[in-house]
Amino acid sequence: MNDLNPRAFIGANNPPAFDQEEVDKHDAAAAEFLDVSGEWIKKGEITTEGEAQSLNDFIAGVKKRKTATDKARKAAKKPHDDAGKAVQAAYNPIITKLETVISRTSPMLTAYLQKKEAARQEDLRRQQEEARRAQEQADRKAAQAAARNDISGEIDAQAAREEAEKKAKDLAREAKTKANVASATGGGRTAALRTYHTAKVVNVRAAFMHYQDHPALAECLRSLADAEIRSKDFDPETMKIPGIEITTERKAV
Numbered sequence: 001m002n003d004l005n006p007r008a009f010i011g012a013n014n015p016p017a018f019d020q021e022e023v024d025k026h027d028a029a030a031a032e033f034l035d036v037s038g039e040w041i042k043k044g045e046i047t048t049e050g051e052a053q054s055l056n057d058f059i060a061g062v063k064k065r066k067t068a069t070d071k072a073r074k075a076a077k078k079p080h081d082d083a084g085k086a087v088q089a090a091y092n093p094i095i096t097k098l099e100t101v102i103s104r105t106s107p108m109l110t111a112y113l114q115k116k117e118a119a120r121q122e123d124l125r126r127q128q129e130e131a132r133r134a135q136e137q138a139d140r141k142a143a144q145a146a147a148r149n150d151i152s153g154e155i156d157a158q159a160a161r162e163e164a165e166k167k168a169k170d171l172a173r174e175a176k177t178k179a180n181v182a183s184a185t186g187g188g189r190t191a192a193l194r195t196y197h198t199a200k201v202v203n204v205r206a207a208f209m210h211y212q213d214h215p216a217l218a219e220c221l222r223s224l225a226d227a228e229i230r231s232k233d234f235d236p237e238t239m240k241i242p243g244i245e246i247t248t249e250r251k252a253v
Contacts, residue, residue: 017076017080018076019076022072022076026068026069026072029065029068029069030065030069033058033061033062033065036058037058037062040055040058056252059252109181109191110193112181113178113179113180113181113191113192113193114193116179116181117178117179117193120179121175124171124174124175127167127171128168128171128172128175131164131167131168131171132168134160134163134164134167135161135164135165135168137160138157138158138160138161138164139157139161141153141156141157141160142154142157142158142161145157178192178193178194179192179193180192180193221243221244222244225241225244228241229241229246236248
């Protein structure tokens with residue numbers, strides 16, 4: 001079949017995203033340096049000027065090879081980046097418009113749900129108060145019936161107490177739910193109030209003391225210090241940052 005249709009081969013319908021021959025070419029070129037690198041690493045220490053010069057040339061060659069490979073990677077990736085940008089440009093305006101609609105209409109539904117929840121909570125409080133009074137009344141009737149040895153009255157009062165207790169439990173469960181709005185068609189989602197908790201720093205020092213042993217705080221401080229140390233207005237040789245130890249390294253470049 002391949003003789004009749006040269007395009008009919010494995011992967012023809014879904015070709016790779018890159019040129020495998022080009023990758024293999026760079027892989028082979030890198031392998032030449034990788035083979036030699038083992039000898040240098042095994043040596044472990046440079047003791048002569050000649051060795052240092054040779055290693056300098058070797059490292060420069062590796063860097064040049066890395067740059068060439070990365071350049072090829074970027075060239076191979078660019079069409080995909082361009083395609084991705086085109087997709088983003090096509091869809092993002094539509095998504096932004098829809099997000100704007102949501103952001104402008106959701107507060108209306110939220111406001112309605114908040115009013116509905118407030119009214120519901122008020123009604124629950126009223127019913128809970130009625131249930132509480134019913135329990136107290138049942139207790140009084142039970143005590144009065146017991147005082148006059150009225151068995152019928154005691155049983156009736158006990159039934160009333162149990163009914164009031166059941167009502168109180170039902171109301172307690174209902175109080176844990178939230179107001180919601182169902183779909184008008186029955187096919188959409190049900191909207192309900194959801195509680196969100198967010199933090200706002202009002203006392204930096206107190207918050208710092210609370211999180212002083214947290215690893216993330218140390219990393220945040222290190223990142224801030226690195227940024228300050230590398231800024232053009234900071235001289236690491238003469239300037240200090242409280243609580244920060246500045247380490248100076250010199251590397252071959």
